[in-house]
Structures are given as C-alpha cells and as structure tokens.
Amino acid sequence: MENLTLEKIVNMCNQRGIIFAGSEIYGGLGNTWDYGPIGHEIKSNIKREWWKRFVYNSPNTFGVDAAILMNPRVWEASGHVAGFSDPKIDCKDCKTRHRADNLIEAHATKTGKPVNTDSMSDDELNKYLTDNKIKCPKCGNSNFTDIRQFNLMFETSRGVTEGGQSKIYLRPETAQGEFVNFINIQRTMRAKVPFGIAQIGKAFRNEVTPGNFIFRTIEFEQMEHQLFCKEGQDEAFYEEYKTKAWDFLLSLGFKAENLKFKPHDKLSHYAKAACDINYKFPMGWSELNGIHNRTNYDLSRHQEYSGKGMLYLDPVSGEKYIPWVVEYSIGADRLMLAVLCEAYNEEKLEDGDTRTVLKLHPKLAAYKAAVFPLQKNLGEKAMEVFNTLNKHFYCAYDEAGSIGKRYRRQDEIGTPYCITVDFTTLENGIVTLRDRDTMQQQSMTVDEVVAFIKGKLE
Numbered sequence: 001m002e003n004l005t006l007e008k009i010v011n012m013c014n015q016r017g018i019i020f021a022g023s024e025i026y027g028g029l030g031n032t033w034d035y036g037p038i039g040h041e042i043k044s045n046i047k048r049e050w051w052k053r054f055v056y057n058s059p060n061t062f063g064v065d066a067a068i069l070m071n072p073r074v075w076e077a078s079g080h081v082a083g084f085s086d087p088k089i090d091c092k093d094c095k096t097r098h099r100a101d102n103l104i105e106a107h108a109t110k111t112g113k114p115v116n117t118d119s120m121s122d123d124e125l126n127k128y129l130t131d132n133k134i135k136c137p138k139c140g141n142s143n144f145t146d147i148r149q150f151n152l153m154f155e156t157s158r159g160v161t162e163g164g165q166s167k168i169y170l171r172p173e174t175a176q177g178e179f180v181n182f183i184n185i186q187r188t189m190r191a192k193v194p195f196g197i198a199q200i201g202k203a204f205r206n207e208v209t210p211g212n213f214i215f216r217t218i219e220f221e222q223m224e225h226q227l228f229c230k231e232g233q234d235e236a237f238y239e240e241y242k243t244k245a246w247d248f249l250l251s252l253g254f255k256a257e258n259l260k261f262k263p264h265d266k267l268s269h270y271a272k273a274a275c276d277i278n279y280k281f282p283m284g285w286s287e288l289n290g291i292h293n294r295t296n297y298d299l300s301r302h303q304e305y306s307g308k309g310m311l312y313l314d315p316v317s318g319e320k321y322i323p324w325v326v327e328y329s330i331g332a333d334r335l336m337l338a339v340l341c342e343a344y345n346e347e348k349l350e351d352g353d354t355r356t357v358l359k360l361h362p363k364l365a366a367y368k369a370a371v372f373p374l375q376k377n378l379g380e381k382a383m384e385v386f387n388t389l390n391k392h393f394y395c396a397y398d399e400a401g402s403i404g405k406r407y408r409r410q411d412e413i414g415t416p417y418c419i420t421v422d423f424t425t426l427e428n429g430i431v432t433l434r435d436r437d438t439m440q441q442q443s444m445t446v447d448e449v450v451a452f453i454k455g456k457l458e
C-alpha cells in the first residue's frame with residue numbers, strides 16, 4: 001500500500017494478536033518482541049514454506065538443528081571475536097548511541113560525495129565526523145565521544161564456581177552450526193558434493209542501533225542454507241541461489257516491483273561475490289536477505305583452528321579438496337515484517353466505510369478459514385462444520401456480533417475464507433464461502449469447501 005507507515009503495522013500487530021512488545025507488563029525490554037497466537041502461526045508458516053522449498057524440494061539438502069552455545073574457538077575461527085564489531089559513538093549531550101559509519105554514510109548520501117566507511121580506520125572516522133561537523137540526529141549537537149569498536153556478540157559464562165567460569169557466546173549467526181557439522185553430515189548421510197545444509201534457528205546480536213520494529217532486533221531467527229560445491233561450480237550456484245531466493249519471495253506473494261538486487265559495494269576479504277535482495281519497507285529500501293559466495297574460507301578456517309580435516313574425497317575422481325560455499329541467508333522476523341507490509345491494505349468500500357485487510361497468501365495465513373453460524377441457534381451445526389474443516393487445516397470459529405463485523409475481524413488478520421452456516425445448511429448441507437479479497441460469495445457443500453481451500457494452499 002502506498003504511504004504505509006511502520007506505525008500502522010506495529011499498531012495492527014498489537015491489536016490483532018500478531019506481535020506484542022516483549023515483557024510488556026514490566027515496561028518492556030527494548031527491541032524484544034513476543035509473537036502472539038496469530039503472529040506465531042504466520043511466522044511458523046513462513047518458516048515451513050522456506051523449509052519445504054530449501055530442504056524438502058532441494059535435492060541433496062540436509063537439515064540440522066545445532067546448539068546455540070558453541071565452543072568459543074568456533075567464533076575465533078569464524079573471525080567474529082576479532083572483527084564482528086560496529087564503530088559506536090555516544091552523544092555527550094543527549095546520551096543517545098549511534099553507529100559512526102551510519103551517520104557518516106547518511107551525511108555522504110545527502111551531500112552526494114560517497115565514502116567507503118568499511119575501509120576507514122577509527123581515526124579516519126573520527127576525523128570525518130569532526131571535519132564535517134556531523135550532528136546528532138536526536139539533539140542536533142556535535143558533541144560525541146570517541147569511537148569505540150563494539151563487538152556485537154552477546155557474552156555469557158558457564159560453570160558453577162567463579163574460578164571455573166569461562167566466557168562463551170550466544171551465536172550471532174546460525175551458519176557456523178552448519179560449517180562445524182560439514183564432516184558429520186557428509187559422512188552419515190553419504191552426501192556427495194555438491195550438497196546443501198540448512199538450518200532455522202535463533203541468533204543474537206547486541207546491535208548498537210536496533211529498531212524499526214522487528215527489522216533489526218537483538219534476538220532473531222535466521223533461515224540459512226549453505227551449498228557446498230567444488231571450486232569452479234561456485235559461480236553457477238551463486239546465480240542459481242540468487243534466482244531461488246527471488247522466486248521464493250514471489251511464491252509468498254511479493255510483487256517484483258517491491259524487490260531489487262543490490263550487489264555489495266565492498267566484499268569481505270574472503271568473499272568472491274555477494275549481494276542482497278532489498279525490499280521496499282515503509283522506512284525505505286533495506287536488506288531482506290543475502291547471497292554470498294564465501295569461497296572455501298569457512299571450512300579452511302575450521303580445519304586450521306580445530307585441527308580436524310575438512311577435506312572432501314571425490315569418490316569418482318579420487319580428488320581431495322576443501323569445498324567452496326554459496327550461502328543464502330534470510331531473517332525469519334525480517335521476512336515476517338516484509339510479508340505483513342506487502343499484505344497490508346486499506347480499502348474504501350461502497351458504503352463509504354474503510355476496511356483493513358491483510359492480503360496474505362493463503363498458505364501464510366494463520367487460519368485458512370473462519371466458520372460462522374448466521375445466528376447463535378445454528379451453533380451446533382456450525383460447530384460440526386468447524387470440526388470437519390479443522391481436521392484438514394487450522395480454522396477459527398466466531399459467533400459474536402453481526403456477520404459484517406465478523407468478516408472485518410477475519411480480514412484484519414488475513415483469513416482468506418469465511419464460511420457461513422445458515423438455515424439452508426440444516427436442510428441441504430450447503431454453506432456460503434466468502435472470499436477475503438474479492439468479497440464474493442459462493443455456495444458449496446462442506447466437502448467442496450475442503451477441496452477448494454486445499455487447492456488454494458498448493
């Protein structure tokens with residue numbers, strides 16, 4: 001919808017049982033969010049669709065569910081201990097915290113003189129801030145602390161006695177759980193390169209500037225797929241995964257005009273190629289997912305740091321090599337936000353009213369149908385219809401208020417079909433099915449409803 005604001009999405013989520021502020025009754029905990037009954041269903045459906053496409057329908061792909069807490073050496077090998085940090089500054093006057101690189105990039109975009117903050121030292125970033133008299137976005141003053149590199153990994157410690165404690169981290173990405181299990185999976189599943197390992201799980205980042213609702217949070221879920229291949233196959237797989245990532249979004253109902261590829265301006269030292277797919281969020285075009293050609297960096301580093309061989313033996317050619325990796329990574333929560341923004345609509349009706357409707361793809365909707373008795377005394381028959389339908393897909397039941405009000409309630413949470421049981425149902429078993437998007441109604445038997453809705457879910 002044109003002119004959609006994030007505020008509208010946040011309010012709708014709060015009002016409709018989709019997403020609530022975390023620990024709300026205690027005043028919340030900044031940038032944590034709890035999914036309510038409707039939100040939990042939608043997010044589970046998003047994850048299920050991803051898993052179907054990238055595991056069940058991807059030949060030679062295996063799923064894992066690795067531990068969140070990993071041996072700290074993993075994060076030394078991956079480079080996170082040394083380099084997973086952002087340049088943090090604080091405004092001395094209003095005490096707000098900022099990322100120096102973000103302030104500089106915003107200034108550079110405004111003045112039309114691009115800078116590459118990734119290649120600047122802390123001293124250079126400091127000098128840029130002072131020379132250009134960059135202002136705090138909150139209070140407008142230019143009175144910042146010096147830059148401090150702030151590691152984004154959450155630290156915790158294990159052990160019962162203080163002396164026995166040792167520092168460990170909450171994983172900042174799920175990918176390492178796939179890399180450290182490369183040999184286990186290759187061996188136990190008799191996997192032949194090229195093959196994939198996929199995972200959906202929680203990740204944690206102590207972001208300097210979290211925000212924009214569930215776009216950037218400190219705790220989130222990632223859906224990641226690592227494709228292990230031979231050097232030389234990497235470029236074709238990189239292109240293939242760009243297409244697969246794009247097609248997946250279209251299959252969820254995204255319009256192509258709201259998506260675009262963005263190649264990375266600067267590659268990590270180990271990467272051969274990298275790009276994001278950006279989505280037109282209400283706050284502007286922003287990253288939705290990434291596709292990266294990571295060379296054989298990850299497995300080589302784990303071989304070096306663990307001392308365990310990561311070589312793959314090609315059973316046909318007898319060749320031994322460390323496989324290359326093409327990674328596709330997308331945040332489940334960030335995708336959830338994009339799905340909600342894409343589906344949100346306000347429509348003017350003929351009677352002058354406005355209806356809010358969430359035009360979710362039926363496979364993502366929390367309830368696939370809602371069953372209503374026209375009047376309360378039809379409750380028994382309606383409950384019978386509900387029980388039949390609910391065996392096939394998750395349904396809602398509502399007998400409160402006028403039929404019009406009940407339609408609106410379901411429109412707002414994206415239920416694609418409403419089924420009304422009236423007096424004729426008692427005689428001939430025929431119900432009325434109303435379509436969320438067209439608001440058209442048609443009569444059919446309950447068996448026909450099951451077949452009709454199942455057809456829409458495929």
Ligand code: ATP
Nearest residue numbers: 205207215216217220287288289290329330331334
């Ligand atoms: P960004 O540039 O937005 O910080 P990133 O490039 O650091 O993201 P990756 O490390 O490539 O992101 O993570 C892969 C995906 O995980 C992202 O494309 C995004 O969908 C999701 N993601 C990353 N950080 C967060 C976060 N703090 N909150 C929610 N989702 C996130």
